[in-house]
Amino acid sequence: MKELIIIRVVARLMIPFIQLFALYVIAHGELGPGGGFQGGVILGASFILHVLAFGLEESRRRLSEKVTDLLNPAGLLLFAGIGLICLIGGGMYLEYDRLPVTANPILASQLGIYGIEIGVGITVAAIMVTLFFEMAHRHDD
Amino acid sequence: MMETLHSPLPLYAVTVSLLAALLIGFSGRKPNLREFWTVSAAVVKFLLILGMLLPVLQGKVIEYSLFSVVPGLEIRFKVDALGIFFGVTASFLWIITSFYSIGYVRALKEHAQTRYFICFAVALSATMGVAFSANMFTTFIFYEIITFCTFPLVAHKQTAEAFSGARRYLTYLLGTSIAFQLAALFLVYFTAGSLDFAAQGILAGTGSKTLLTVIFVLFIAGITKAAMMPFHSWLPAAMVAPTPVSALLHAVAVVKTGVFVVVRVVLHIFGVDLLAELGLGTALAYFASFTIIAASIIALRQDNLKALLAYSTVGQLSYIILGAALLTPAAIMGSVMHIVLHAAGKITLFFTAGAIYVAAHKTKVSELGGIGRKMPFTMIAFSVGALSMIGVPPLGGFISKWYLTLGAREAGQMPIVAVIVVSTILNACYFLPIIHAAFFKEPSPPGGHGEGHSHKAWPWEKTRYDEAPILMVCALCLTALVTLILFFAPSVFFDLAKMIAEG
Amino acid sequence: MSEHLPILVVLIPLFCALLIFLAGVFQKRAAWAIASLATFLAFAASVKLLALATAGGRISYRLGGWEPPWGIEYVVDYLSGYVLTIISFIAFMIAVFSRDYVKKQVGLDREVNFYAIYLLLITGLLGMIVTGDIFNLYVFLEIASLAGYALVAVGKKKGAIVASYNYLILGTIGAVFVLLGIGHLYMVTGTLNMADLRGLLPGLYHSKVVLTAFAFFVIGFGLKFALFPLHTWLLSAHSLAPSAVSSILAAAVLKVNVYALIRVMFTVYTPEFIYNVVPLAEIFFIIAPVAILAGSIMAIAQTNIKRMLAYSSIGQIGYITLGLALANETALTGSLIHILNHALMKGGLFLIAGCIIYQTDIYDISRLKGMGRKMPVTMAAFTICGLSMIGVPLTVGFISKWYLALGVLEAGRWYFIPLILVSSLLTAVYFWRVIEWAYFHKAASEEALPGRKIAEAPVLMLIPIGIIALFCLIFGTAAFIPEEFARRAAEFLLGGI
């Protein structure tokens, strides 16, 4: 385990920055290059780095199966739910300018896209992690 | 134009035995109640049909439209002279057969009696459906229902032999009806735009000569229930069925449905004029003649009594087709009359065959020596039936043969007259020896035939008379009597036949 | 609210699938209830949509409020309303059926995943039906396909995983071909909206790119719905999957892919193109008869009941393609009714096979002796569905064959009549065999199944079967109902928008 020490220290240092960058990419998606997909992948990668450095069990303790299982559909639900809320505002599905949170259509549209990018980001990250865990985990049963 | 009555009576006549089938199914545990349903349905059905007979005799037509499946395909009933003719015949004989069946299955303690009676009732419903249908689509449906619901009856014994017979039965009937009859239906609907029966046919002036010929051939090949050669071999195979089944279904309901549909097609799909113009009537007549002669010759060689009767049926059915094919009024009358006359005669013969089997456990012609002395009523009835088949006056069979011959002469087809004569001789050749043996030969010593019952003497040898159960004997005497009465008082049927022949 | 139905019909199963995942973390038992409810709501929405489309014609829904040629459009017209109703109905029936079946044949631990993936499959299928955007069609196609691969592998049968893998490989080839076809069309027209494409394409009908695109579509969707030489994946996938899955694959997935091809043929391209420009009909005239005959003959040779049903699907697909190729309204009506017919009866038959397997673990037809008495409801339903498959009058199978045959005659190709009839006979052979074993033979001695009394399946499995069988009869007798919708749809397809 000793040879891992460098990796672990570096990983410990890097992971918060990677995650911060992921959040930036997600949040920035509405105006510039970036968005939920890319940000989600980066976010997921940070967890995968954690697994590589600290091992499956340690990571699972931090991010339990239950949480990823919940986050998987939750992100999608956020996406689809925002689309559905637009219906309440009298618009079509995913017509963000009619999002019934503000009267300003441009603001509403921005908020809607933010929400959706966040939803996509959550799901992509959670799926990445889930896939990685599933593949890395040896099913000996 | 004929007057048309709209009344649901035909529907009731068809469904009454369906209802009975349900009730029979529910009262399977109580045999007496179950049999009560069978008999009462038979009686009610007959009365309903009698109720329709009078208006039809006055020249009216009863119609009832049930529903349309899709535009152009309608389930509709129409009671005309031809339909009521067949309806009266079949429903009357059902009453008698019901009693006979009860005697038969109880005497032999058959298994699956409830299924037997249910299928029987459904088969009768479907037969009425064919008789009263107003278009080819309705006919086709009931035609197929008959096939399906008689399968369990034919396979009733559930032995390997019964199954192989029943499978052949189904293969022939279902196979040809799907392969040919359905194709004919498609073509008729496509060329004429309708499947309704009409007095002068619906195909005149619609398609090319080739197309109409193809349709006709498809119809004749597809209506295998008429047992025309070469599609006849299901009928002898179906003789594995219990005798009442053979009696009603294979002397009346199933095979008569076949010839009835052929007559329908000839008269009401094609029309006499069109067939005459196409020359198809004559072709069919010669085809039928071949079946008549060939079947009689095969019948000569049969030792199994029921097989003999089956081949005799094959031949006799072709008389009916022959009559229709000749296309002259007299021939059509003879043909239609033969439906009822052959039915009465052949059902008597089957009944006696069943009675002999129940009382003496004999199935072979060669075993019947001297049986007339033990079962005089049965064998007298047998003789009446056989003589009617041959066409000896004063029995019913004579009338139809007379008109057929007349019709053949009218049509100028002397070879057909010869065919009728030859076949009469052949009929005599296979029936008379049986009668002779039954009454004038010494009984064959027990044990002399068949290894199956060689070990002990039969109880009937001790007593002088050993008839089948009373219900069965009554039934077969009654049908023999009907054969006789039909010669002297054919008036109702005669009038109907005339109406049919005159269109 | 009803103006949002085109999107809701897709969203309901999607939301519920996510809900099942979410709820499954805490409560595994809710999965079945949610799935049944979702499919029922989708069915109700479909019925309403069909009614709306019948009354008022084409319904268009602009996703995100974007105008059609630019935004994604969802369209419900006669055809999609009709297919939508059929598919959502079957999906509902199968969802109800699954409760007991999945518990036993799939296992409790996979229950949540099963229902969620099932709903995703339904989402994909319904999405494929309502979408009016051709790329969106591809996305839904892949959603449905992925869910399908997963569902095939979900069962306990060993070979199912390999079957699923092969299905995946061939299915993906098919999907990529579709994607290529879309790319080619986009390359020359710059639009993805089906109606827009229809308007832009006619001038380009002789362009090689457009022709190539069409070939890609036919092969791509053909792979997905097992068009004859491309059917190999179907046999093991349909026969080894759990029966509820086989049922949805045969009844819904095949049908929706056929529908997608019809959409592309008639809405993206025009009848003028498919019948006059490309030799599609000539190719189908060769493929369809071979498929019909080969499917029926191979079905006769099978001893495994599910394999028999799988082979028969290939033949039935042949009927539908034959109707498409005949290029007249009657035949197309027949094809569309056959979509309904095959969905009902094959869906029903696989469920029935599921009932039998659930209760007895019998796959072999010859071991069904005496089953008619032991499982009367199941076998009665089997008989009805079987008769419908043969095409006996008063079942819906007769109606589709009737219209196909009339269409054949109208097209002047009488030589297909014997084909239709012969295949009916062959179908009769393999169904009658089962019916005879079940009803007219004495049951094998109990030793064959030690210590187990065979009884009827649970009520919740019987009800869907019963309803499906009943509909086979209802639509066979009151056939003017499906005929009305199918004929309108056929008229609409051939007549142009």
Add this chain to the structure above:
Amino acid sequence: MMIELIQGKYVYWFYITLMMIGFYAMIAKGNLIKKIIGLNIFQTAVFLFYISIAVSEGSTAPIMLAESYGSLDAGTVTYTNPLPHVLILTAIVVGVSVTAVALALVIRIYKTYGTIDEDRIARLEQESP
């Protein structure tokens, strides 16, 4: 003529070659993992095709620059068509999902049969149906 066809449309030849390589691997390889690799090559070829149809000579990325904001002049700047990129983004996600499902299946196949060779699996299946 031939040269022109190859030179002028070399992108298409490129993607067709790539596609056939992938197709070959999917059909001919016995190793289930190699089939999946083939599948990915096959899909990627189509993705490249899509991207290639979006390009037009001398075009820039379709990002609205600050200086052109408000005075949108379509004639001056040529953009790459962004739509195929978006479509392919979706298609890539789909492709990843397919790969994931395929790999999951291979893992289960390996656990059941102990091999990922197609012929051996077929033989095992025949031995114990």
